[in-house]
Amino acid sequence: DAMVIQNPRYQVTQFGKPVTLSCSQTLNHNVMYWYQQKSSQAPKLLFHYYDKDFNNEADTPDNFQSRRPNTSFCFLDIRSPGLGDAAMYLCATSNPGRTGSAFFGQGTRLTVV
Amino acid sequence: AQSVTQPDIHITVSEGASLELRCNYSYGATPYLFWYVQSPGQGLQLLLKYFSGDTLVQGIKGFEAEFKRSQSSFNLRKPSVHWSDAAEYFCAVSGATNKLIFGTGTLLAVQP
Numbered sequence: 713d714a715m716v717i718q719n720p721r722y723q724v725t726q727f728g729k730p731v732t733l734s735c736s737q738t739l740n741h742n743v744m745y746w747y748q749q750k751s752s753q754a755p756k757l758l759f760h761y762y763d764k765d766f767n768n769e770a771d772t773p774d775n776f777q778s779r780r781p782n783t784s785f786c787f788l789d790i791r792s793p794g795l796g797d798a799a800m801y802l803c804a805t806s807n808p809g810r811t812g813s814a815f816f817g818q819g820t821r822l823t824v825v
Numbered sequence: 826a827q828s829v830t831q832p833d834i835h836i837t838v839s840e841g842a843s844l845e846l847r848c849n850y851s852y853g854a855t856p857y858l859f860w861y862v863q864s865p866g867q868g869l870q871l872l873l874k875y876f877s878g879d880t881l882v883q884g885i886k887g888f889e890a891e892f893k894r895s896q897s898s899f900n901l902r903k904p905s906v907h908w909s910d911a912a913e914y915f916c917a918v919s920g921a922t923n924k925l926i927f928g929t930g931t932l933l934a935v936q937p
Contacts, residue, residue, distance in 0.1 A: 718868075743923060754915060754927035755869070802868055806923040813859065814923055816868040 715739070718803050718817035725793050725824055733788040733820045735803030744786040745814065746778060747802040755802055761786060762808070790822075798824045827852050829918050831928035838906050839936045846901040846931050848916030858899040859917045859925065860890055869915065875899065886910070911935045 716737045725731040735744065743762050747755035759768045761780045775797070777789040790797055800821050806814040830849045838844055850856055857876050861869040873884025880892040890901045899916060913932050917925040 716868075745924070747925075752930075754929050755925070756927075757924055760924065800866075804869075804925075808923055813871055813874050814919075814925055815871070816861075818868040819866075821866065 716803055716805055716815050716817035718801075718820050720820060721818060722821050723823070725790075725822065727794065727824055728792045731790050731793055731822070733790075733801050733803075733822070735786045735788070735817055736784050737786075737805045737815075738784070739805055739815060740783060741805035741807050741815075742783075743806045743808055744780060745804040745806075746776075746786070746788050747804065749800040749802055749819070751799075758788070793822070793824045795824050798822055827918065827926050829916050829926055829928035831914075831916055831931050833931045834929070835932045835934070837934040837936060840908050841905050844901075844903045844906045844910070844933070846914050846916075846933070848899045848901065848928060849897050850899065850916070850918045851897065852918050852920070854920055856918045857920065857923070858890075858892060859919070860884065860888070860899075860901045861915045861917060861927075862886075863913045863915065863930075865912075872901070872914075906933075906935055908935045908937065 719734050745760040746758045749755040758772045779787045800819045802819045803817040804814040828851045859874045860872040863869050872888050873882050875882050875892045888903050913930045915930045916928045919925045
């Protein structure tokens with residue numbers, strides 16, 4: 713089945729140690745998104761790629777970076793994780809416009825120790 | 826400013842009872858509206874969406890929602906709730922770029 717896959721499902725990292733989360737899709741969608749969802753809060757958009765064009769949200773900290781080497785893969789890099797970055801990170805994909813509902817992966821739960 | 830309001834943080838219903846979850850939005854252009862469901866520790870699953878046309882939309886798992894432009898609302902309904910419906914429900918709005926703006930969610934508990 714076509715889907716959005718996030719790896720790993722659970723990630724524990726040390727304070728200040730760089731960490732990378734990955735997302736892959738078999739839907740061949742143009743757009744890929746990264747959302748951060750803290751406990752009991754709504755998902756918040758960090759950035760998205762429209763094909764190779766990177767679009768950062770204005771309030772996304774510089775500590776968060778992303779790469780999209782090809783259509784299928786997108787990575788979230790956290791350069792120096794702090795305790796406040798512990799959250800669920802959700803990857804989503806869509807095609808733009810009226811046909812483009814966003815499909816979400818299962819998420820990666822990040823713990824910072 | 827674009828925003829979504831879900832006024833009910835937590836709702837408890839009895840199994841078999843009807844359900845309505847409220848959602849109000851603020852969006853400058855014609856909105857695309859969505860309801861997603863999230864089980865604990867899981868990603869978001871799309872229940873239904875409204876882009877245009879018939880204002881009553883049917884979704885998966887027996888859910889439906891009605892778009893009311895005059896009230897800026899997109900309430901989610903289900904005639905008979907099952908225990909497996911216990912989860913968190915998010916209403917969201919987007920435009921052509923499909924950047925979703927979420928409400929704060931409504932946590933649904935189902936009593937036997």
